[in-house]
Amino acid sequence: MKTENRTADFYDIIRSRRSVRTYDSSAKMTEGELKEILEEAMLAPSGTNLNPWRFMVFTDPAEKAKLFPIAFGQQQVVDASAIIVVLGDMNAYTVENANRINQRAVDAGYMTDEVKDIINNGVENYYGSANEQTKKEWQMLDGGLLAMQFMLAAKARGYDTIPMLGYSIEQFRNEFNVPENLVNILMIAVGKASGPAYPTVRLGVDEVTTWNGVV
Ligand SMILES: Cc1cc2nc3c(=O)[nH]c(=O)nc-3n(C[C@H](O)[C@H](O)[C@H](O)COP(=O)(O)O)c2cc1C
Numbered sequence: 001m002k003t004e005n006r007t008a009d010f011y012d013i014i015r016s017r018r019s020v021r022t023y024d025s026s027a028k029m030t031e032g033e034l035k036e037i038l039e040e041a042m043l044a045p046s047g048t049n050l051n052p053w054r055f056m057v058f059t060d061p062a063e064k065a066k067l068f069p070i071a072f073g074q075q076q077v078v079d080a081s082a083i084i085v086v087l088g089d090m091n092a093y094t095v096e097n098a099n100r101i102n103q104r105a106v107d108a109g110y111m112t113d114e115v116k117d118i119i120n121n122g123v124e125n126y127y128g129s130a131n132e133q134t135k136k137e138w139q140m141l142d143g144g145l146l147a148m149q150f151m152l153a154a155k156a157r158g159y160d161t162i163p164m165l166g167y168s169i170e171q172f173r174n175e176f177n178v179p180e181n182l183v184n185i186l187m188i189a190v191g192k193a194s195g196p197a198y199p200t201v202r203l204g205v206d207e208v209t210t211w212n213g214v215v
Pocket of ligand 1: 017018019020021074162163164165166167186197198200
């Protein structure tokens, strides 16, 4: 089977992605391929394009084994080719970080210096006064969008994934000395499925939607 399939049909991808819990433990993904998928995931939008996501990637069996008890014995953390822990950098909501990104847009000819200054000042005004809880909520939004795109990008290459919150964030942070400024968003296992996912259902659109303000 081709490991890379950039022509995979978008509708097939969104309809066939399921949370897979059984993986071929002999299947390896290269660092290069994981980086490509991360790069595609990072095409996701983020508030003010601040790119707050950070990643801890685990491919080493010894490191993945440490995740097993932390993830309450979920076998996929051991068997999947890689575990991606999506984090958010609380220091991303700063003028310094905005400038780091927007200067690249200026250099690429996408933005003038004047626009860069306006955006950077906006970051100061908008994010500067936000409290920690609000910033964490933004992190969850930006990281959630990123995570979804990661799972679809992986699926387009013939890999399966599972998003996971079933792990002890406290134990994870202690084990891997996660710095204070990084908040945990989601763990994602990615690899070659060795068995099918459970089929799942969804509520109907009409059950969850109102139109034009009528509840
Ligand atoms: C935020 C989040 C956390 C999840 N955590 C776990 C988990 O720890 N273990 C697990 O087996 N599934 C986990 N799931 C997978 C869900 O159970 C799954 O997405 C849902 O049942 C729908 O199934 P599907 O993804 O196959 O369509 C999680 C999903 C999300 C979105």
